Every structure is written in structure tokens, then in C-alpha cells.
Amino acid sequence: MPADSPVALCEGHLAAASDWADRTYGVPDLLPSPCRLCGSPLGVQFRSGWICAVCEWRHGDVPDDELAPPRVDVVYYLRYGDRVKIGTTSNPRQRFAAIWHEEVLAFERGDRMLEHRRHMQFEVDRFASTEWFRMSDALRAHIDALAAGSDDPWRLHARWISEANAVR
Incomplete structure (x- = not known):
């Protein structure tokens, strides 16, 4: 068990817990390219893909250009x-x-x-x-x-x- 470990686990189990947390909660990082919806460069990477950390738009999805933009006063x-x-x-x-x-x-x-x-x-x-x-x-x-x-x-x-x- 590493001396600075936050919990009493061996290195193998710590690595397994870390991998599980990354799959479940994602890994914050820069998106491969800015979000198409809000322009943010920040994202969260999951096994299933990226989402924008600001607006939660799935990276790679294309907004429907035929829809008028929503009205937000x-x-x-x-x-x-x-x-x-x-x-x-x-x-x-x-x-x-x-x-x-x-x-x-x-x-x-x-x-x-x-x-x-x-x-x-x-x-x-x-x-x-x-x-x-x-x-x-x-x-x-x-x-x-x-x-x-x-x-x-x-x-x-x-x-x-x-x-x-x-x-x-």
C-alpha cells in the first residue's frame, strides 16, 4: 500500500478504483476542438465520448441549423x-x-x-x-x-x- 494513499488499498486496487472513477465520472480535459454549441474548450471525457464541461453538449454532435435559435431573454x-x-x-x-x-x-x-x-x-x-x-x-x-x-x-x-x- 502506498504511504500517501487516501484509502487502505494496494496499488492494483487503487488503479482499478481510479479506472472505475474515470469511467463513471469522466476525466476533465480540453476538448479535441471547441464546443460547437457554446465555444468552450473545456470537456469531460468518458469511454462513450466527450461532453462539453460548460453546456454538456455531446462533442461531435451537430446542432440543427434549420431550427431557429431559442429565445433567451x-x-x-x-x-x-x-x-x-x-x-x-x-x-x-x-x-x-x-x-x-x-x-x-x-x-x-x-x-x-x-x-x-x-x-x-x-x-x-x-x-x-x-x-x-x-x-x-x-x-x-x-x-x-x-x-x-x-x-x-x-x-x-x-x-x-x-x-x-x-x-x-
């Missing part, structure tokens, strides 16, 4: 200087092309009702009659909470799109 937070725009869209890439901004701060799933609630929530920081807000401590805390655990808001959006595709 999001509330977005864009930064330009010391201001933040809170808006909503179902097509962020197209929408952002029309808005001057420096950074996409966060997304949250939601429609115009959630956008309206956020506008009311941060009303004291709002520039009169616009969707632009001063970056206050409260707004920063909210954005940080939305972005927690993800360094790229687009990955979260890609996961939502992937989940919506999987439901179809």
Missing part, C-alpha cells in the same frame, strides 16, 4: 466609463453593436419586468429618464453577485442558450 449590465446601462434583449450581440460600451459586466435571465424592477431598485443612481446608472456600491455589489463564479458573462449566456436548445 436577459437583463444585461454594460459599463461605459463610470456609468452602467441596465437593459434587456434576447440577442445581446446584435444589441450591443448599437450601444457604446467598454465592457459587458453581467447577464441575468429575465425580461422587461425584471429590467423594470432593476431600474426601480437602483433608481437613486439613475441618470434622469435613461437606462444609465451611476456605479454605486449597491449596483457594484449586485453586479458582483451576478458575476460570481464566472469570469466571462458570455459563458453563462452560452450555457442558457445550450440549456434552451437541449429542452427543444
